[in-house]
Amino acid sequence: MPKIAYLGPEGTFGWRVAASNNPGAELIPCGSHAQVIQAVAAREVSKGYVARENSLGGTVIDTVDPLGRNAVGIEMRLEGGKVVSSQGRVVVCGEAVLPIVQCLYGTPQKVARVYSHPQAITQCGEFIKRRFPGAKLVPATSTVAGVEELRQDTEAVAIAPPWAVDFYPDIPLVETGIQDSPVNDTRFLAIGTNECAPTGQDKTSLCFTVPDDERPGSFDRVSMILALVGINKYLIESRPTKTALGRYIFLMDVDGHRLDPVLSRVLELIVLTGLTTSLRVWGSYPRQNGRNA
Incomplete structure (x- = not known):
């Protein structure tokens, strides 16, 4: 029986994605997205699911930063x-899009605190301001971990998925659909140890750095080369390297598989010409065009 890691405890959105995409598997809860990545890297599980981005809250930092710090994917270098x-211990091997419905839990007489994962708090920001303007926002490791806090905190509410009530029947579900927009989706990445073969309908996630000052416009040149050969870009963002102010890791999702002839040649050209100081392909995997979890 395969083991699948997710951000726990049971009942989180990560649990839902892991369960719906791996029927019959043993689901292993982890305390953070970083621990999910570590479990896959240590071969404790065969696959893991981590939240990548949300349509309201944007980038999930506690996934992206650990992916950037670890030897994820295929490193391309000049020798x-x-x-x-050379492939690292972990590669991105899939994606899944989950529609997100946030719910309010707890019925205290006084609401002094609101518990949930930071992403859920962001997704429900307007609701929280309107209903609990003076409450303290308390980040939890996951949405369901926030519900657990209500067993000790009698002056708090929590924000979590609608099915969390199945795991915590003693905590009242008060209101559903409290997110700021009905269009609220989260894209999850599946991470494993084996690279996906090309399917003809793929996406590739890149992670790279560029020279600090020797080659002005290096990032623009990388983007331009991809555009000139007709490779579509789905996502472009940056994260600090955390080594010095003004130094960044660039993240980009592009159309195609890294082994496709055109994309393969373009990536080699980028490395050969020194436009990047490091380049990792986090993974190439089948592209999802809609909700599938």
Whole structure:
């Protein structure tokens, strides 16, 4: 029986994605997205699911930063005038899009605190301001971990999925659909140890750095080369390297598989010309065009 890691405890959105995409598997809860990545890297599980981005809250930082810090994906580097590739312990091997419905839990006489994952708090920001203007926002490791806090905190409410009530029947579900927009989706990444074969309908996630000052416009050149050969870009963002102010890791999702002839040649050209100081392909995987979890 395969083991699948997710951000726990049971009842989180990560649990839902893991369960719906892996029927019959043993689901292993982890305390953070970083721990999910570590469990896959240590071969304690065969696959894991981590939240990548949300249509309201944006980038899930506690997923993206650990992915950027770890040896995720396929490193492409220059050795002896040639581009060589080596795979790390973890690769991105899929994605799943989950529609998100946030719910209010708890019926205290006084609401002094609101517990939930930071993403859920962001997704329900207007609701919280309107209903609990003076409450303290308390980040939890997950939405369901916030519900657990209500067993000790009698002056608090929590924000969590509608099915959390199945795991915590003693905590009242008060209101459903409290997110700021009915269109609220989260994209999850599946991470494993084996690279996906090309399917013809793929997406590739890139992570790279560029020279600090020797080559002005390096990032623009990377983007331009991809555009010139007709490769579509789905996502572009940056994260601090955390080594110095003004230094960034760039993240980009592009159309195609890294082994496709055009994309493969473009990535080699980017490395050969020194436009990047490091380049990792987090993974190439089947592209999802709609909700599938």
